[in-house]
Amino acid sequence: MSISSLFAGMDISATGLRAQRVRMDVIANNIANANTTRTATGGVYQRQRVVMEEAQPTSQAGSAQPAASVGVDIASVEADTSPPRMVYDPGHPDADNAGFVSMPNVNIISEMVDMIAASRAYEANATALTAAKDMVRATLSIGRV
Amino acid sequence: MAGPGAIGAIQSLQGLGQVHKALEASAPNQANDASFAQTLGKLVETTNAQQIAADRAIVGLATGQVANIHEAIVSAEKARVSLEILAEMRNKLVAAYQEIMRMQI
Numbered sequence: 001m002s003i004s005s006l007f008a009g010m011d012i013s014a015t016g017l018r019a020q021r022v023r024m025d026v027i028a029n030n031i032a033n034a035n036t037t038r039t040a041t042g043g044v045y046q047r048q049r050v051v052m053e054e055a056q057p058t059s060q061a062g063s064a065q066p067a068a069s070v071g072v073d074i075a076s077v078e079a080d081t082s083p084p085r086m087v088y089d090p091g092h093p094d095a096d097n098a099g100f101v102s103m104p105n106v107n108i109i110s111e112m113v114d115m116i117a118a119s120r121a122y123e124a125n126a127t128a129l130t131a132a133k134d135m136v137r138a139t140l141s142i143g144r145v
Numbered sequence: 146m147a148g149p150g151a152i153g154a155i156q157s158l159q160g161l162g163q164v165h166k167a168l169e170a171s172a173p174n175q176a177n178d179a180s181f182a183q184t185l186g187k188l189v190e191t192t193n194a195q196q197i198a199a200d201r202a203i204v205g206l207a208t209g210q211v212a213n214i215h216e217a218i219v220s221a222e223k224a225r226v227s228l229e230i231l232a233e234m235r236n237k238l239v240a241a242y243q244e245i246m247r248m249q250i
Contacts, residue, residue, distance in 0.1 A: 006230075007223050017215045129219065136226050140233050 007016060008070075009132030015071030016125035022074050023050045023118045025110055034106040037094045040074040044094075045104040080105055188234060192227045199224035 026048050036045035043106040082105045090099035179187075202220040205211035 007226070010219055010223060014215060016235045017219075019215055021213060021215075126215075129222075133222055133226060137229065140229055143233055143237060 005030045006136050006141070007132075009135075012071040012128050013125045013129035015073070017122060017129070019050075019052055020118050020122040020125060021072055022077075023052075024115065026050050026077055027115045027118060028078060031108065031111050031115075032107050034104060034108055034111075037092075037101060044084045044102040045106070046084075047082075047104060047106045048077050049080055050077055051075040087135055185234065185238075188231055192224075192231045195220070195224040195227045 033045040039045050051074070053073050055070045055073040057070045066078050084099045084102035084105050087103050088099055089095055089101045092101045095101045155199035199217075199221045202211055206214065206217040211217055
């Protein structure tokens, strides 16, 4: 039991803030590449999505108490493998023989909705962090006369 | 009329005595029996570490080494709260000392 255990709640919320920030970056990348037909790996841009996992607690040897949760981690950023959107545009340099261009499987509308969800989730984590801090300060105010 | 109240007060005093006995009994059983000075020293150390971490985070933010702004803010807030805890501890300590020094001999 040390003083740093008082800040466990703040640390957990900080991992949530980081995860939502990465998610926001990925969404921004999807929106920026909504019309990208060429990538380094060749082929059309594929929508990226964030996979989150529960962070593994570092278990203390000899500790009888079960290790508490320590927040969230980004497991990976993976491509959405749904088929690309086919657009008829014979003049496009990347058009196939039939005149169709493979456009990224990015749906701007669902990206915008995801963006709202990410920013609200970020706010929720920030509020949880503030609440954890306020709880410590409220405890201190008990001792004041 | 004052009877039941007085009895209640005596009973509550006994209750406090029992709590005290229970505390005395439980205190030596604790495995890591740190002295108060050690605990306070550890608190000062932790607070200092938090302050240093906050300093580093702010420098890192300014020099671009810390990519996430919230990491700097969180460590600054941790430093602030732990300093408040330390100040509160110090206030309590000084108040207790002054209370004892005021005692009539």
